[in-house]
Amino acid sequence: MDIMLPPKANGEQEKVSSGTRRLIIIGANGSGKTRFTEYLINELSGRAFSLSALYALFDTRHTDTLPGSVDMLYDEALTGSGLISRDNTTRFERLIALLMHEEVLNLISYKVESSSGSSAGLKSTKLDKVIEMWRRIFPGNRVLIEGGRLLISNSSANAGSQAYSSVKLSAGEKAVMYYFAAVLYAMENAVIFVDNPGMFLHPSIMNTVWDYLEELRPDCTFVYTTHDLDFASSRTDNAVVWVRDYDAASVTWDYNVLPPHAGLSDDIYLAIIGARKPVLFIEGDGVHSIDSKLYPLIFTEYTVKSLGSCNKVIEATRAFNDLTAFHHLDSHGIVDRDRRDAKEVRYLRDKKIFVPDVAEIENILMLEEVVRTVARRHGQDENRVFSKVKAAILAQFRQDIRQQALLHTRHRVKRTLEYRVDGRFNNINMLEEHLNDLAREINPRGMYEDFCREFHRYVDTGDYQSVLRVYNQKSMLVTSNVSSLCGVGNKEQYIRAVINILKGDGRDASRIRRAVMRCFGIGDTVPERGDNR
Numbered sequence: 001m002d003i004m005l006p007p008k009a010n011g012e013q014e015k016v017s018s019g020t021r022r023l024i025i026i027g028a029n030g031s032g033k034t035r036f037t038e039y040l041i042n043e044l045s046g047r048a049f050s051l052s053a054l055y056a057l058f059d060t061r062h063t064d065t066l067p068g069s070v071d072m073l074y075d076e077a078l079t080g081s082g083l084i085s086r087d088n089t090t091r092f093e094r095l096i097a098l099l100m101h102e103e104v105l106n107l108i109s110y111k112v113e114s115s116s117g118s119s120a121g122l123k124s125t126k127l128d129k130v131i132e133m134w135r136r137i138f139p140g141n142r143v144l145i146e147g148g149r150l151l152i153s154n155s156s157a158n159a160g161s162q163a164y165s166s167v168k169l170s171a172g173e174k175a176v177m178y179y180f181a182a183v184l185y186a187m188e189n190a191v192i193f194v195d196n197p198g199m200f201l202h203p204s205i206m207n208t209v210w211d212y213l214e215e216l217r218p219d220c221t222f223v224y225t226t227h228d229l230d231f232a233s234s235r236t237d238n239a240v241v242w243v244r245d246y247d248a249a250s251v252t253w254d255y256n257v258l259p260p261h262a263g264l265s266d267d268i269y270l271a272i273i274g275a276r277k278p279v280l281f282i283e284g285d286g287v288h289s290i291d292s293k294l295y296p297l298i299f300t301e302y303t304v305k306s307l308g309s310c311n312k313v314i315e316a317t318r319a320f321n322d323l324t325a326f327h328h329l330d331s332h333g334i335v336d337r338d339r340r341d342a343k344e345v346r347y348l349r350d351k352k353i354f355v356p357d358v359a360e361i362e363n364i365l366m367l368e369e370v371v372r373t374v375a376r377r378h379g380q381d382e383n384r385v386f387s388k389v390k391a392a393i394l395a396q397f398r399q400d401i402r403q404q405a406l407l408h409t410r411h412r413v414k415r416t417l418e419y420r421v422d423g424r425f426n427n428i429n430m431l432e433e434h435l436n437d438l439a440r441e442i443n444p445r446g447m448y449e450d451f452c453r454e455f456h457r458y459v460d461t462g463d464y465q466s467v468l469r470v471y472n473q474k475s476m477l478v479t480s481n482v483s484s485l486c487g488v489g490n491k492e493q494y495i496r497a498v499i500n501i502l503k504g505d506g507r508d509a510s511r512i513r514r515a516v517m518r519c520f521g522i523g524d525t526v527p528e529r530g531d532n533r
Contacts, residue, residue: 032246369515
């Protein structure tokens with residue numbers, strides 16, 4: 001059976017094929033995801049089964065009135081049996097009561113059959129399945145039944161430790177037990193709606209829990225409404241609905257079913273559609289790299305996503321901008337300049353890739369305005385500090401000129417060969433002649449000597465900015481002694497000082513932000529605000 005999605009503003013309705021076992025509903029806060037899910041639940045009444053760990057564990061006022069829900073099954077048990085207590089206030093407690101009620105009925109049935117002389121056997125119950133699944137997730141715990149109560153015992157604990165009631169489990173443990181038990185009560189071929197599937201669950205077990213649950217109910221379709229992008233991207237063979245906006249007056253939504261092959265990996269796509277700001281792809285690992293710490297504070301109007309290598313940044317920016325008709329979001333990338341020449345930089349900037357006028361991210365922290373701002377902020381004479389830093393960098397670069405010229409030559413030769421080598425030749429002689437001509441035309445020695453002369457000119461004229469543009473040397477933050485001169489200690493403390501200034505968002509932050517923007521060729525776009533602190 002297909003699932004018909006809610007109406008759009010133009011009256012159209014999309015559908016999800018009945019062959020889809022997982023549907024992910026995702027979007028920004030306030031986009032209308034919850035109402036979108038409620039619409040689907042109402043439309044699928046009779047097949048819809050709702051799961052919410054938050055409501056199950058803590059809400060004693062909300063009753064799930066869906067046919068076949070845990071609350072409705074509990075009410076039926078209260079009406080039809082004298083073996084179940086009315087004192088269970090939360091959905092979790094009611095679910096445990098239902099499990100124990102079935103267990104008691106199963107034992108009574110076994111006793112009756114045994115006393116009548118017929119061959120009897122204890123049937124497997126839902127509690128048996130819950131215990132089995134529980135042991136998969138928490139192999140160190142045992143589930144016991146004693147005096148009509150469900151107890152938990154830690155098998156690795158001291159011999160004198162006592163078992164404790166299921167109501168004393170942690171929120172995460174309760175959530176696991178709730179999910180395991182609740183899905184067993186879903187009607188056959190149900191559409192199980194899960195609100196925030198990662199709530200209370202530790203990341204190390206979250207995917208395993210839902211893998212087990214989907215395995216437990218292969219007849220059901222799971223619909224997840226989530227903010228957890230890692231979880232969303234972990235579900236395979238699913239349909240993903242991006243909810244962008246909701247119009248309460250017309251009860252319509254702006255949404256799209258994501259194309260299955262959009263040219264981007266799921267984790268990238270899902271990480272950006274939850275935001276409403278333009279997207280900026282950057283290099284680095286997203287945790288430890290300077291890029292991930294600095295750029296979100298510089299490009300505050302963007303959602304910043306770290307991708308690792310420069311090739312991934314370039315490809316992601318290209319692929320995402322190819323989909324503008326679908327997502328209506330702008331996208332840019334940032335890659336280090338490294339040894340790219342003006343032609344390469346111009347080509348990348350035309351493709352919406354920002355390239356700085358310095359060789360790499362560390363050099364941004366050595367920009368004159370950045371050094372001066374940190375020095376003044378920490379009570380140092382900014383003119384004296386910058387003069388010493390500049391002299392140190394120029395001296396270091398002078399020693400490395402031949403090595404740097406060789407590296408630039410190697411890069412230029414490689415790029416020229418990539419551009420000029422034509423693979424379509426009729427025979428090996430033609431290819432050999434072409435390559436010989438290229439070697440003479442490229443003239444790597446002449447190129448190397450040109451770089452040497454150019455780099456010497458930068459040092460002789462004190463062209464600090466040009467040195468930063470061509471000098472790939474990650475150690476300059478240490479060898480320039482910039483951190484000590486600025487009065488902030490070591491390299492890490494200097495980086496932290498820059499970050500802290502940008503977080504403050506005062507005049508000093510604006511000074512640094514404008515300098516970095518100019519370094520990317522963006523211009524003076526950051527107004528001054530606030531005071532020096």
